[in-house]
Amino acid sequence: MSTAHKRQKDPQAVRQLLLEVAADLCVEKGAAGLTLDAAAAAAGVSKGGLLHHFPSKADLLFGLLDDMIARMDAAIAEAMRADPEPHGRFTRAYVAVTFGTEAMAEDARWKAMTMPLLAEPALRARWRDWIALQAELHVGTDSSLDCELVRFALDGLWLASVLESHPMDPAQAERMKQRLFDLSRG
Template identity: 60%
Template sequence: MSKAHHRKKHPEAVRRQLLEVAARLSLEKGPSSVTLDAVSQAAGVSKGGLLHHFPNKLSLLDGLFDDLTEKLDRAIGEKMRDDPEPKGRFTRAYVAVCFLPEGMADGEQWKVLTVALISEPHLRERWRQWVERHFAENVGTDSSLDAVLVRYAVDGLWLADLLGAPSMDAKTRAAMLERLLTLSRA
């Protein structure tokens, strides 16, 4: 009997490794470099092992999407639990997680996903559903025009950071953060 049958399996670790390798390949060489062959080879996982977790490239991107939005949900939920003021709570949590470049864990993977969102209609629809779900859950507290404006401003800054637009100095960024937080309470 081969050693493979005696070796301990760690499917979640393999899945995580495959997602990390796919993200790294996409960042280093572009989204077109993310092929099943390239990912399995770079991860040191057989193609059959990869196919066990992700039967095609879109399922790999879906896996990355699921992983990142689950982390985003957890981070936003934690910030919301720490905020005693109901009005604008979701918006302030969104600002806290997404406004500062270091606020969002897995920033490199988010870059990959953002590029994939632009090129994959299926993922754009999933993102739209994520946003709509959160808007619906927070309609009583975060549906003012000011709250919507704050979230769009944060999205714009996030995209500017992602694309490497000229960054603003720390003082301007801090002033913008304060203004957005004030608007979230309006």
């Protein structure tokens, strides 16, 4: 007789496990290699259990992007709390999180999500919505031309990093980070 019915149910933990497994599969095999069967098997749940949380591969990718954005939001909020200077605070936090050591753990996931993010209109729309929300939330402190320029430059640096098109040693990365911080102060 199966013991599955005796297992303590924790839907939020199962959902998070599925997202972790999906992220790992995307890193290992790319988003094209992410399948519902592979995610369910790697998480040790039935395909029906996975489908309860994520009815399609697109929903799983949406969930993964939303989870990554939520993690980034939390790191940005923490960096903003530590910055006493209001002007450019969000922009500096965005720079700090992107260049920070804690970003390295998320780096492989963001790299794996790049192609789906570029290729899928619905994923792009989610990212665009996040960008628009940040612009709205921080219009009073981060709408200067210099802050916008910093965020565009940072996004370009991030894309170059993902594509591995412009190798950068740690000292150069630190100089760029400091220069972006300086620009964000206007």
